Amino acid sequence: MSQFNPLEAFNLPIVYWQIIWAGIIVAFVTVFALFAVYLERKISAYAQDRMGPMETGGWQGWAQTIADALKLLLKEDIIPELADRRLFKLAPYIVFAGSLGVMAVIPFGVNLIGTDLNIGLYFILALSSTVVIGILMAGWASNNKWALYGAMRSAAQMVSYEIPIGLSLMLPVLLTGSLSMIDITNAQKSGILADGYFWNWYIFRVPPFTLIAFILYFWASLAETNRTPFDIPEAESELVSGYHTEYTGIRFAMFFLAEYANMFIVAAIASVVFLGGPLAPAPWLNWIPGPIWMLLKSLVLVFIQMWLRWTLPRVRVDQLMHICWKIFLPLALVNFIVIATLVVLWQK
Amino acid sequence: MAEMRTALGMPITHQTKTSKNPIIQWILDVWEGFYTVLVGMGVTWRHFFRKPFTVQYPHEKLNIPKQARQRVHVDIDLCGGCLQCDKICPAGIIKIVTAKPVAGEDLGVRPNGKRRALHIAEFTIDHSKCLYCGLCETVCNDDAIYMIPDFQYTTRSLEQLVVNYSRYSPEERDRVVAAAAAEKAAKQASKPAVPQTKVSDPQPNIPSPSVDSDVFNEKCPGPDGEFK
Amino acid sequence: MNFQDIAILFFGLLTILSATFVTFSPKILYSAFSLLFTFFGVAALYLILSADFLAATQVIVYVGGILILIIFGVLLTARITNLEILEQTQQRFIALLPIGSIGLGLILLILFTNWPINLLPNEPTTATIGKKLILTYVIAFEASSVLLIAALIGAVRLGRERNDENVQ
Ligand code: SF4
Ligand code: SF4
Numbered sequence: 001m002s003q004f005n006p007l008e009a010f011n012l013p014i015v016y017w018q019i020i021w022a023g024i025i026v027a028f029v030t031v032f033a034l035f036a037v038y039l040e041r042k043i044s045a046y047a048q049d050r051m052g053p054m055e056t057g058g059w060q061g062w063a064q065t066i067a068d069a070l071k072l073l074l075k076e077d078i079i080p081e082l083a084d085r086r087l088f089k090l091a092p093y094i095v096f097a098g099s100l101g102v103m104a105v106i107p108f109g110v111n112l113i114g115t116d117l118n119i120g121l122y123f124i125l126a127l128s129s130t131v132v133i134g135i136l137m138a139g140w141a142s143n144n145k146w147a148l149y150g151a152m153r154s155a156a157q158m159v160s161y162e163i164p165i166g167l168s169l170m171l172p173v174l175l176t177g178s179l180s181m182i183d184i185t186n187a188q189k190s191g192i193l194a195d196g197y198f199w200n201w202y203i204f205r206v207p208p209f210t211l212i213a214f215i216l217y218f219w220a221s222l223a224e225t226n227r228t229p230f231d232i233p234e235a236e237s238e239l240v241s242g243y244h245t246e247y248t249g250i251r252f253a254m255f256f257l258a259e260y261a262n263m264f265i266v267a268a269i270a271s272v273v274f275l276g277g278p279l280a281p282a283p284w285l286n287w288i289p290g291p292i293w294m295l296l297k298s299l300v301l302v303f304i305q306m307w308l309r310w311t312l313p314r315v316r317v318d319q320l321m322h323i324c325w326k327i328f329l330p331l332a333l334v335n336f337i338v339i340a341t342l343v344v345l346w347q348k
Numbered sequence: 349m350a351e352m353r354t355a356l357g358m359p360i361t362h363q364t365k366t367s368k369n370p371i372i373q374w375i376l377d378v379w380e381g382f383y384t385v386l387v388g389m390g391v392t393w394r395h396f397f398r399k400p401f402t403v404q405y406p407h408e409k410l411n412i413p414k415q416a417r418q419r420v421h422v423d424i425d426l427c428g429g430c431l432q433c434d435k436i437c438p439a440g441i442i443k444i445v446t447a448k449p450v451a452g453e454d455l456g457v458r459p460n461g462k463r464r465a466l467h468i469a470e471f472t473i474d475h476s477k478c479l480y481c482g483l484c485e486t487v488c489n490d491d492a493i494y495m496i497p498d499f500q501y502t503t504r505s506l507e508q509l510v511v512n513y514s515r516y517s518p519e520e521r522d523r524v525v526a527a528a529a530a531e532k533a534a535k536q537a538s539k540p541a542v543p544q545t546k547v548s549d550p551q552p553n554i555p556s557p558s559v560d561s562d563v564f565n566e567k568c569p570g571p572d573g574e575f576k
Numbered sequence: 577m578n579f580q581d582i583a584i585l586f587f588g589l590l591t592i593l594s595a596t597f598v599t600f601s602p603k604i605l606y607s608a609f610s611l612l613f614t615f616f617g618v619a620a621l622y623l624i625l626s627a628d629f630l631a632a633t634q635v636i637v638y639v640g641g642i643l644i645l646i647i648f649g650v651l652l653t654a655r656i657t658n659l660e661i662l663e664q665t666q667q668r669f670i671a672l673l674p675i676g677s678i679g680l681g682l683i684l685l686i687l688f689t690n691w692p693i694n695l696l697p698n699e700p701t702t703a704t705i706g707k708k709l710i711l712t713y714v715i716a717f718e719a720s721s722v723l724l725i726a727a728l729i730g731a732v733r734l735g736r737e738r739n740d741e742n743v744q
Contacts, residue, residue, distance in 0.1 A: 046400065127635070129640025133609070140605065
């Protein structure tokens with residue numbers, strides 16, 4: 001099942017497959033966002049000894065986010081009078097497109113991928129930098145000081161944290177010798193001892209360096225997605241809600257969707273690059289298809305993101321920069337140099 | 349930190365280490381940051397499995413203490429019409445209209461065995477203005493006015509909160525009040541010299557059958573609002 | 577006119593139009609934001625010419641770095657939105673000299689370059705670029721990194737407050 005190749009199965013031209021896949025991705029992201037918001041509410045509730053939504057839809061209030069989404073779609077789309085109308089309208093699309101574009105290169109199965117670029121990981125880094133532009137645009141166009149502050153903070157932190165993210169993602173690339181997501185996945189099938197087991201995943205490959213890289217990536221990705229403890233761009237207590245303060249209705253929904261899509265994306269990247277993506281942890285579990293493993297791993301990481309959010313307080317701006325430049329960056333650099341040296345020695 | 353934990357009786361889970369060497373200190377700091385995050389996550393994890401404190405309100409309710417003051421209720425059969433509650437109520441929201449029975453008319457006994465001396469022609473409480481002070485409950489000699497455990501009596505309009513507890517319809521009220529007034533007028537006409545204190549009234553502090561108590565105002569007692 | 581030609585025309589036009597907008601827009605922020613489309617157009621052109629690594633680098637460096645810096649600069653400058661951008665020309669003849677020579681050089685370059693007509697097959701370029709950078713052009717590569725380090729140190733020196741001698 002994990003060897004299922006949709007191109008061969010349906011004998012489709014690649015363009016059709018990509019269009020279909022784009023539709024699937026949009027639908028998936030929407031459903032995931034609904035689910036993730038629900039999960040977030042439940043997790044926050046139970047972390048605080050509450051219950052969260054319990055009424056809408058009956059059992060455990062499962063339909064609450066669906067109702068909220070419908071409400072959001074029916075809301076009036078307000079553009080502030082003094083806002084920069086053109087940029088205000090354009091910004092959500094840029095953010096949304098930047099987030100969604102990344103999904104094209106995330107493999108859900110060994111053959112189930114939008115397009116297997118041979119610069120896959122690099123493409124992800126490139127596209128996620130355009131999100132910053134959209135955020136700055138939104139913050140500026142809103143003509144609101146909270147939005148502008150949020151946008152500036154967001155941009156500053158995303159630009160800074162891109163460096164540890166890039167450096168820690170480079171370790172699997174060094175070990176694989178390729179930037180393609182499929183190559184990285186396949187390289188985790190075998191390596192040490194028996195093939196097909198979880199200890200071949202990159203997180204366990206060169207202990208403790210790859211483990212440190214994974215943790216670094218995960219933490220830095222929290223900053224990239226503006227989540228606690230690095231949620232200063234949205235700090236409700238200071239900035240209302242950051243760069244999308246002025247947005248309502250469908251445009252707000254797009255930002256929201258992009259945010260939750262981003263959560264999934266960073267989790268998916270981490271699980272592909274470090275946790276073997278669609279690979280089963282042991283050969284006798286191969287009968288479970290790859291996409292399920294992929295989703296499972298990503299969802300566990302999403303759960304950890306939420307878990308962290310309801311555990312840690314928000315850091316200050318200077319602490320944020322301190323963590324990035326004085327802790328993550330040196331660690332990532334040392335990691336990188338060690339692994340690079342090992343790879344060179346190993347190849348000789 | 350450690351002192352605080354000991355003071356709070358919490359176990360010291362982690363002791364901060366220090367080093368002279370800045371690089372080792374850096375590593376220790378990073379490790380401590382990482383470790384304390386794990387500790388925090390452990391705390392959150394334990395909370396996931398605690399029983400939530402939430403009470404699913406409309407489906408389940410907390411036990412409310414017996415003495416809680418939630419809604420004034422009148423057991424109109426027990427009420428003797430003494431007007432104590434009306435007088436004490438700081439909000440002035442109790443309107444009682446009593447009327448003496450005409451001669452030969454016997455109103456029977458109340459459930460507590462006392463004689464029923466007056467028609468309680470009207471007993472209106474404007475619940476929207478109640479302070480829940482409980483004074484009416486305290487002063488009532490017959491335990492006729494008391495608090496009941498009912499706190500959900502929201503209505504669509506304020507008028508619906510003005511409740512008349514009397515068993516008399518407005519017509520009956522007007523009838524008994526008019527009859528009492530007529531009898532009194534007749535008595536006064538026959539014996540003009542005698543004051544009206546010779547009535548076999550069990551509660552002598554009650555003035556003449558108060559046909560109209562002016563204490564019931566639509567608005568709260570204003571700035572000049574003295575107690576009656 | 578196959579798919580590739582249409583794509584090249586489209587992205588070329590996008591690049592040129594947005595670049596024109598950058599130059600002539602009265603609002604400096606609009607210029608900055610329309611640079612986004614210029615950079616993307618150029619990246620797309622690279623992509624069509626099967627230089628995928630270069631395209632991604634273009635986006636990372638220009639969009640993720642330089643454009644953000646420009647926008648930051650614009651946003652952090654007080655009252656820049658009300659700024660009247662002066663568009664008057666002075667000393668035309670002196671200006672004509674360098675501009676004309678650059679233009680002439682470009683035209684000559686276009687005319688005399690032996691443009692490869694056949695597009696290269698879409699093959700991975702990352703490894704080739706890496707090897708070239710580290711082996712063939714290592715001096716240029718290292719020199720530019722030294723330059724960058726110097727710029728970084730200079731920026732730190734400038735950014736630090738003047739009178740604190742005893743910074744650890
Ligand atoms: S509780 Fe207080 S305010 Fe309410 S009716 Fe009784 S005396 Fe009046
Ligand atoms: S104090 Fe009691 S008995 Fe007297 S009028 Fe009020 S409710 Fe009736």
